[in-house]
Structure formats: C-alpha cells, structure tokens
Amino acid sequence: MKLLREAYYIILGFLQMLGASGLFLLKLLRLTPQALARPALIFQQVFNVGALSLVLIMVSGLFVGMVLGLQGYNTLSKFAATSALGTLVALSLLRELGPVVTALLFAGRAGTALTSEIGLMRATEQLAGMEMMAVDPIRRVVVPRFLAGVISMPLLVGIFNAVGVLGGYLVGVKLMHVDIASFWSQIHTNVDLHDDFRSGVIKSIVFGIACTLIAVFEGFYAQPTAEGVSRATTRTVVNSALAVLALDYLLTAFMF
Amino acid sequence: MKQTRTIEIVTGFFIILGFAALYVIATSATNIKSYGEAGYAVTANFTNIGGLKERAQVTLAGVEVGRVTKITLDPKTFDAVVTLQMNGHFNQIPDDTTASILTSGLLGEQYVGLSPGGSDTYLKNGSVIQYTQPALVLENLIGQFLSNSAKPSSSGGK
Numbered sequence: 051m052k053l054l055r056e057a058y059y060i061i062l063g064f065l066q067m068l069g070a071s072g073l074f075l076l077k078l079l080r081l082t083p084q085a086l087a088r089p090a091l092i093f094q095q096v097f098n099v100g101a102l103s104l105v106l107i108m109v110s111g112l113f114v115g116m117v118l119g120l121q122g123y124n125t126l127s128k129f130a131a132t133s134a135l136g137t138l139v140a141l142s143l144l145r146e147l148g149p150v151v152t153a154l155l156f157a158g159r160a161g162t163a164l165t166s167e168i169g170l171m172r173a174t175e176q177l178a179g180m181e182m183m184a185v186d187p188i189r190r191v192v193v194p195r196f197l198a199g200v201i202s203m204p205l206l207v208g209i210f211n212a213v214g215v216l217g218g219y220l221v222g223v224k225l226m227h228v229d230i231a232s233f234w235s236q237i238h239t240n241v242d243l244h245d246d247f248r249s250g251v252i253k254s255i256v257f258g259i260a261c262t263l264i265a266v267f268e269g270f271y272a273q274p275t276a277e278g279v280s281r282a283t284t285r286t287v288v289n290s291a292l293a294v295l296a297l298d299y300l301l302t303a304f305m306f
Numbered sequence: 307m308k309q310t311r312t313i314e315i316v317t318g319f320f321i322i323l324g325f326a327a328l329y330v331i332a333t334s335a336t337n338i339k340s341y342g343e344a345g346y347a348v349t350a351n352f353t354n355i356g357g358l359k360e361r362a363q364v365t366l367a368g369v370e371v372g373r374v375t376k377i378t379l380d381p382k383t384f385d386a387v388v389t390l391q392m393n394g395h396f397n398q399i400p401d402d403t404t405a406s407i408l409t410s411g412l413l414g415e416q417y418v419g420l421s422p423g424g425s426d427t428y429l430k431n432g433s434v435i436q437y438t439q440p441a442l443v444l445e446n447l448i449g450q451f452l453s454n455s456a457k458p459s460s461s462g463g464k
Binding site for chain 2 (some may be wrong): 094096097100101104111140144202204205206208209211212213215237238239241242243246247251266
C-alpha cells in the first residue's frame with residue numbers, strides 16, 4: 051500500500067514536471083519573435099553554448115570515430131567484409147552516435163553552464179532586479195540562451211559526424227589498410243541522403259530543443275540557494291540524458 | 307571592445323564550421339548524386355527478383371544510370387513490377403534493352419544490369435522494358451545441376 055502511494059506520487063511528480071516544462075516551452079516560443087529582434091544577445095550565447103563546446107565535440111568525435119573503425123574492423127574481418135567498414139562507421143555516426151553522444155556531451159558541457167548561470171542569477175536576485183526594472187527576465191535571459199542552444203546543437207552534431215567519419219577513415223584506411231576506394235564507395239552507395247542524413251539532422255534539432263529546455267527550465271525554477279543550484283545542475287544532466295535516450299528510441303522507431 | 311570582437315569572430319567561425327561540416331557530410335558521405343537529375347521512370351516485369359531491394363543500383367556497362375525506386379507485385383500475372391528511376395543524363399537508351407538482376411560482390415548485393423539493344427527509339431518516362439532476365443536462385447541452379455548430372459548420357463563430368 052505504501053509502495054503504491056509512493057509510486058503514485060512519483061508518477062504525479064513526473065507528470066507535473068513534464069507539464070511545467072511544456073508550458074515553459076510555450077512561453078519561450080511566444081517570446082521568441084521579440085528575442086529575435088535583438089540577435090546580438092543570441093549570438094553572444096551561441097558563443098557560450100556552441101563555440102566553447104567545439105573542442106570537446108571535435109576531440110570526442112575523433113575518438114568515437116576511431117573506436118568505431120577499430121571495433122568495426124575487428125568484427126568485419128571475421129566475415130571477410132572489411133570493405134563495408136565505411137558504411138558501418140558512417141551509418142552508426144549519422145543515425146545514432148552523432149546526435150546522441152553530442153547531446154549527452156552538450157548536456158554536460160553547456161546544459162550545466164546554463165542551469166548554474168540562470169540559477170545563480172535567481173539566487174543573487176538578479177532576475178528579481180530585472181523585473182523591478184520592468185525587463186522580462188525570460189525574454190532577456192532565458193529565450194536567447196534557449197535559441198542559442200537550439201541553433202548550436204545541429205551544427206555541433208554536423209561537426210561531430212564529420213570529424214567522426216574522418217577518425218574512422220584514419221583508423222580504417224591509414225592504420226588497418228582497408229581499401230580506400232571501397233571505404234568511400236560503400237559510403238556513397240549505402241548512406242541515404244533522406245533516410246539517414248536528414249533523420250539524423252531531425253534528431254539533432256529535437257535533442258537540441260530538449261536539452262536546452264531542460265537546462266533553462268531547471269535553472270529558472272532552481273531553489274535560490276547554493277544547494278538548490280547544485281541540485282538543479284545535477285537534475286539537468288540526469289534529466290537530459292534520460293530525455294535524449296528516450297526520445298532517441300521514439301524518433302528511431304518513427305523514422306526508420 | 308576588443309574582447310567582444312574576438313567573441314564575435316569565434317562565434318562566426320563556429321557557425322561557418324558547423325554548416326560546412328553538415329554540407330561536407332551531406333555531399334561527400336551520402337548518395338546525394340543519385341538525387342541529382344529529375345530523370346524518368348521506366349518499369350520492368352521480372353518473374354523472380356531474388357533479393358533485389360528498393361534503392362538498388364541500375365547499371366549499364368557498370369556505370370550507374372539509375373536506382374530502383376519501387377517494387378510491387380502484378381496481381382494478375384504474379385510478376386514483380388520493378389520501377390527504375392533513370393538519371394536524366396542517360397536519355398538515349400534503346401527501348402529493346404534487356405534488364406537482368408545480377409549480384410555484385412561476395413556479400414550478395416543485387417542490382418539491375420541493363421544491356422542495350424539496337425533499336426532507334428529510346429526509353430522514355432513510363433515505358434516498359436520488354437526483355438528481362440529473372441534473378442538466379444541458387445536452389446534452382448543446384449537442382450538443375452543435380453538432375454543434369456544424374457543423367458548417364460550427359461557429356462560433361464560424372
């Protein structure tokens with residue numbers, strides 16, 4: 051009985067969080083046209099959210115591609131099918147690993163920064179100060195950060211994929227001596243522009259919206275204490291990771 | 307002032323790099339070329355297509371000239387109806403061309419191979435390829451081989 055009641059409250063809490071972040075998303079979208087009138091604020095945040103994640107994304111992409119190349123080579127060589135290595139690397143990156151790993155790294159690198167920044171603004175009453183000056187803190191602080199995240203994510207995923215394919219190429223062709231022609235021609239015949247590339251881009255846009263929304267939502271509604279901000283930051287990473295993995299399953303089931 | 311300038315430059319660099327990466331992936335790591343020309347569609351009826359899949363290549367003399375876009379079943383004759391989307395560049399293929407289903411490589415990827423005829427009229431949108439060769443099914447081949455070799459009169463081997 052007690053277990054049942056706890057489950058009931060957990061489900062209720064989950065629904066409440068989902069509803070609150072949905073309403074928050076609607077509020078952000080309604081204020082988007084006004085925020086677009088001041089693009090400088092958005093670009094400033096694209097720098098914070100996207101450009102500062104660049105090195106992390108490129109290094110991770112290179113290593114993920116190189117690991118894919120090695121693992122793929124070892125497995126495919128058992129079936130004498132190493133010529134399919136290019137397809138394996140490119141398809142895994144474009145369809146799955148690119149969007150998912152980038153989103154997880156993004157949540158850790160940029161999402162936490164957004165949450166703690168907004169949360170600290172809340173804790174130090176900067177947001178309240180803005181309201182006193184009749185400046186809407188959602189429009190001035192939250193929406194530019196949200197838009198910057200949504201813009202940055204597909205670009206980061208594109209960079210991750212490009213560097214990842216390069217990593218797979220380096221390991222496969224340069225290190226393991228897979229034939230260079232079969233590596234690229236397999237990619238060209240088997241990676242479809244619509245099925246694989248476009249659905250990867252759609253995934254990255256959805257993940258961008260989800261991760262950034264969770265980050266700014268947690269920050270904006272953080273408890274205005276040191277502990278509250280730290281909890282909100284933790285929740286950002288955990289919730290983003292869960293949301294990305296669940297959305298990834300849904301999107302994959304829909305699109306492929 | 308100098309600092310905002312650096313930030314703006316780095317941001318611009320990031321945006322351009324992102325779009326460039328997306329462009330490079332889309333053009334050099336996908337089959338974008340086969341979406342190039344509008345082209346024309348022809349159909350061919352096969353008695354058996356084996357393992358042919360949609361998006362398989364259509365080649366002539368080894369050169370890719372199109373893609374398989376649709377595979378359906380004719381409800382009356384029970385033939386497989388394969389729609390070939392031909393690249394617009396190759397608009398002078400004779401209409402008595404033969405289409406056969408062939409296998410490339412060891413992994414057994416199947417494709418449609420065209421061998422041109424000698425007609426003066428060309429394939430155009432909606433035309434039907436008359437001469438087709440079905441896919442070779444391994445079991446049937448082995449069956450034929452066995453029944454041939456069972457005959458004592460056959461001249462090759464035992």
